[in-house]
Amino acid sequence: MKLVINGTEREFPAATAGLKEILAALKLNTRSTVCLVNGEAVPPEQYGTMVLADNDKLDLLSFVGGG
Amino acid sequence: MDGIETQERWAANPPGLTAILQGATVFIAGAGGLGSNVAIMLARAGIGRLIVADFDRVSLSNLNRQAYTMNQIGCPKVTALRDNLREIVPELPVETRPLWLSEKNFAAAIPADVNLICECFDVPEAKAALVRFVLMQRRGIPLVAVSGIGGIGRLEELRTVSPAPGLYLIGDGVSEIADGCGTVASRVMAAAAAQAHCAIRLLAGEKP
Numbered sequence: 529m530k531l532v533i534n535g536t537e538r539e540f541p542a543a544t545a546g547l548k549e550i551l552a553a554l555k556l557n558t559r560s561t562v563c564l565v566n567g568e569a570v571p572p573e574q575y576g577t578m579v580l581a582d583n584d585k586l587d588l589l590s591f592v593g594g595g
Numbered sequence: 596m597d598g599i600e601t602q603e604r605w606a607a608n609p610p611g612l613t614a615i616l617q618g619a620t621v622f623i624a625g626a627g628g629l630g631s632n633v634a635i636m637l638a639r640a641g642i643g644r645l646i647v648a649d650f651d652r653v654s655l656s657n658l659n660r661q662a663y664t665m666n667q668i669g670c671p672k673v674t675a676l677r678d679n680l681r682e683i684v685p686e687l688p689v690e691t692r693p694l695w696l697s698e699k700n701f702a703a704a705i706p707a708d709v710n711l712i713c714e715c716f717d718v719p720e721a722k723a724a725l726v727r728f729v730l731m732q733r734r735g736i737p738l739v740a741v742s743g744i745g746g747i748g749r750l751e752e753l754r755t756v757s758p759a760p761g762l763y764l765i766g767d768g769v770s771e772i773a774d775g776c777g778t779v780a781s782r783v784m785a786a787a788a789a790q791a792h793c794a795i796r797l798l799a800g801e802k803p
Binding site for chain 1: 625628630715716719720722723724726727740742743744758759760764766768769778783
């Protein structure tokens with residue numbers, strides 16, 4: 529499955545088609561990452577059920593502390 | 596304050612900017628190193644109204660980067676900040692919300708009619724939660740957020756990017772305070788200046 533993540537095309541096995549699995553594969557913290565799927569923000573409660581499709585565009589914004 | 600004094604106060608502002616900013620309300624989420632400095636810069640620039648939310652009190656370890664003074668230690672940050680803003684622009688309306696902001700109260704605490712929101716939190720999960728909330732429930736209100744201001748990295752590393760419509764993100768994206776790199780006034784205040792400047796440009800109808 530091909531996904532466009534933060535502007536870069538990446539290939540993932542079909543088994544990792546869920547948003548939660550993609551975040552885990554990329555070692556991203558689910559609570560401190562904002563996920564946009566095709567430009568729409570996804571609430572963390574939906575990460576487990578959100579299934580991605582070929583050519584979906586993901587923007588993964590990972591926040592770090594300090595303010 | 597009379598008309599002549601008001602005229603003199605904003606005399607050095609870029610032409611046309613004062614009238615635009617005077618009509619604007621900005622919500623500042625967090626009154627720490629970012630929020631306290633952003634508030635002061637927006638006040639100096641001529642913002643019309645500020646709403647500031649923070650649950651915390653001023654402590655000695657805040658003074659290395661936050662816009663507070665020794666005699667304010669122990670005071671709620673929102674109260675101390677309002678007092679400091681009054682010393683600079685006495686007529687500026689400042690609404691204080693002494694709250695721990697979270698997903699549970701964003702909707703009640705953040706009015707839907709503000710012109711811009713500044714994300715000035717410390718904790719990454721809170722930053723992400725506010726960005727999600729604004730993208731989903733305050734669509735159309737520009738949000739200026741910050742990520743990656745720890746350490747003594749070069750100021751040129753603090754970039755402003757727009758990863759989604761209405762969302763502007765300032766920082767190096769990587770330097771975390773929790774990593775042990777600490778924070779220094781010059782870098783935090785540079786990020787706050789970038790945030791305030793981004794807000795001013797957006798309110799003036801310019802691209803950041």
